[in-house]
Each structure stands twice: as C-alpha cells, then as structure tokens.
Amino acid sequence: MAESEGFPLAEPGLWVERVGGRSFPAGRPGLFLDRDGTINVDTGYPDDPAAMVLRDHIAPVIAAANEHGIPVVVVSNQSGIARGYFGWDAFARVNGRVLDLLAEQNAFVDMVLACAYHDAGSGPLAIADHPMRKPNPGMLLEAGRRLGLDLRRSLIVGDKPADMEAGRRAGLRRGWLVDGEVSTMDGLSVSPLRDAADLEGLLAAIRSL
Ligand SMILES: [Mg+2]
Numbered sequence: 001m002a003e004s005e006g007f008p009l010a011e012p013g014l015w016v017e018r019v020g021g022r023s024f025p026a027g028r029p030g031l032f033l034d035r036d037g038t039i040n041v042d043t044g045y046p047d048d049p050a051a052m053v054l055r056d057h058i059a060p061v062i063a064a065a066n067e068h069g070i071p072v073v074v075v076s077n078q079s080g081i082a083r084g085y086f087g088w089d090a091f092a093r094v095n096g097r098v099l100d101l102l103a104e105q106n107a108f109v110d111m112v113l114a115c116a117y118h119d120a121g122s123g124p125l126a127i128a129d130h131p132m133r134k135p136n137p138g139m140l141l142e143a144g145r146r147l148g149l150d151l152r153r154s155l156i157v158g159d160k161p162a163d164m165e166a167g168r169r170a171g172l173r174r175g176w177l178v179d180g181e182v183s184t185m186d187g188l189s190v191s192p193l194r195d196a197a198d199l200e201g202l203l204a205a206i207r208s209l
Contacts (some may be wrong), residue, residue, distance in 0.1 A: 007088050012124045013081070013116040014132050015088065018140060019099065019109050026148030029155070029209045031065040032140055032167065033058075035076040035114075037159035038178055040098050045080035047090040049097035055178075057199050059105035061157065064206045065110050071147050075166070076109050076114040082121025111147060112121040113139040135165035144170065155205060157193065164190050176202050 008017040036042040039131055040061075062171045065072050076095075080086055091114060115138070119128030126140055132138035144151045156167035159178035167175045168188035175185075176193040183190045 004167045007092060009037045009088065010142075013127070013130065014139075014142075015078075015091065015112065015114040015116075016146070017112045018114060018146070022066075022071075022108070022110055024069065024110075024147060025137050025151050028069065028071060028148070029153035030071045030073050030143065030147060030149040030151075031062070031206060032073050032075055032143070032154060032156040032172075034134075034156075034158035034160070034163045035074050035095070035098065038157055038163070039074070039102070042159070045083075045085050046094050047080065047086035049093045050091070052094060052097045052101065054098070054105075057196075058124055059102055059107040060108035061199070061202055061206065062102060063105070064203050068107075068207055068209060070206060070209055071110045071149065072108065073140075073147070073149075074112045074114075075134065075143070075163075076112070077118075077134050077162075079118035079120065079133075081116035082118035082125035084122065088116075104164050109189065111143050113143055115139060132161075135162040135169065137166050137170035140166055140170035140172070152209060155202075155209075157202070164188060174205065 003014050010016040039058050115132040117126050117127045117130035117133050119177045151171045154172050156175045164175045168185050175190045178193045
C-alpha cells in the first residue's frame with residue numbers, strides 16, 4: 001500500500017501515533033476525546049485542513065489535562081477512508097492542522113488513534129463491526145495498553161452515543177456528551193457538555209484525577 005508509507009499505521013485500517021515527548025508513569029487515568037464534532041467542528045468527512053475550526057472551549061479542557069499530567073488521547077472513527085472519500089494522506093494533513101490549532105492555544109495531544117474500517121468500504125478496510133471501530137473499545141484498549149493507563153479512572157468526551165459506548169466497553173466510569181443529556185449506561189455515567197457550567201464540571205473532574 002504505497003499511500004501508507006511513512007504513516008504510523010499499526011495495520012491497514014488503524015492509525016496509532018504517539019505525539020510529543022511527554023512521558024507518564026504507569027497507572028495514570030487518561031482523557032479520551034473523539035475528534036470530529038468534539039475537538040473540531042464536524043464538517044462531514046473532513047478532508048481539507050484549511051477548513052478545520054476548533055469547537056469553542058475544548059482547548060482549555062485539553063490544557064487542563066496537560067497541566068495535571070493526564071495523558072490526552074484522540075480516538076477517531078474515519079470511515080471516509082474505507083468509503084474511498086479520502087486517504088490516510090488527507091487524514092494526516094487534517095489531523096496535523098487540528099493538532100496545530102490546539103497547540104496555538106497551549107493544548108497538546110499525546111496519542112492519536114484513528115480507525116478506517118467500515119463495512120461500506122472495499123478491499124482490506126471493508127470490515128463490519130471491527131473491534132477498533134467505536135462503539136467497540138479497541139482504540140481505547142490499545143491506547144491504555146501503550147500508555148499504561150488506568151482505564152477505570154479515565155474520562156471520555158464525545159459527541160455521539162457510540163463514543164460513550166466505547167468508553168463503557170473499555171471500562172471507563174465517566175463520559176461527557178456534547179449537547180447530550182444526563183444518563184447512565186450500565187456503569188458509565190454520562191454528563192452533558194452544553195454550557196459553561198458543564199464545562200466547569202468537566203474541568204473539575206480533570207483536576208481531581
Ligand atoms: Mg464525533
């Protein structure tokens with residue numbers, strides 16, 4: 001696969017990239033974040049770095065985790081690759097832009113995982129319900145293994161129920177759902193992320209880890 005040359009692919013449909021040089025002792029909880037619709041405005045299968053815009057108030061969440069020694073992990077479904085809308089090269093450019101925009105606000109990600117598998121695809125990426133694709137927990141478990149995370153104490157922030165479900169299946173206890181409602185999903189308690197008070201709650205949870 002010529003297009004994958006030089007990219008951090010653990011397998012054809014799985015990007016696993018360690019970012020930055022920060023090191024963490026084993027047993028830390030992590031802050032997991034979905035990307036599209038959570039960190040950046042979701043433009044629908046984004047493939048243009050120039051079009052990327054951060055959502056309001058997400059950089060301070062990541063910066064708070066940085067400040068408290070909490071590893072920050074992005075876990076992103078990218079079925080646009082399986083569907084043939086764009087390739088890993090476009091993903092790399094878009095993701096690099098998102099990380100640059102965060103860095104401009106002193107917010108830094110420590111690991112990025114992205115899953116391209118989807119049954120609507122063709123070729124080696126055409127796999128239904130792949131263990132790495134959310135709502136399955138594979139990306140969280142892989143990051144947990146690589147960074148030695150305490151998953152039970154880890155937090156997840158996302159904009160879709162599948163993000164919360166992936167957290168639940170990985171053994172997390174707390175999640176924040178953009179524009180969501182308060183709910184409990186069999187062991188995972190979900191808080192909404194809608195307004196300044198919700199944001200304060202998330203920041204307080206990060207600071208108390
Ligand atoms: Mg999303």
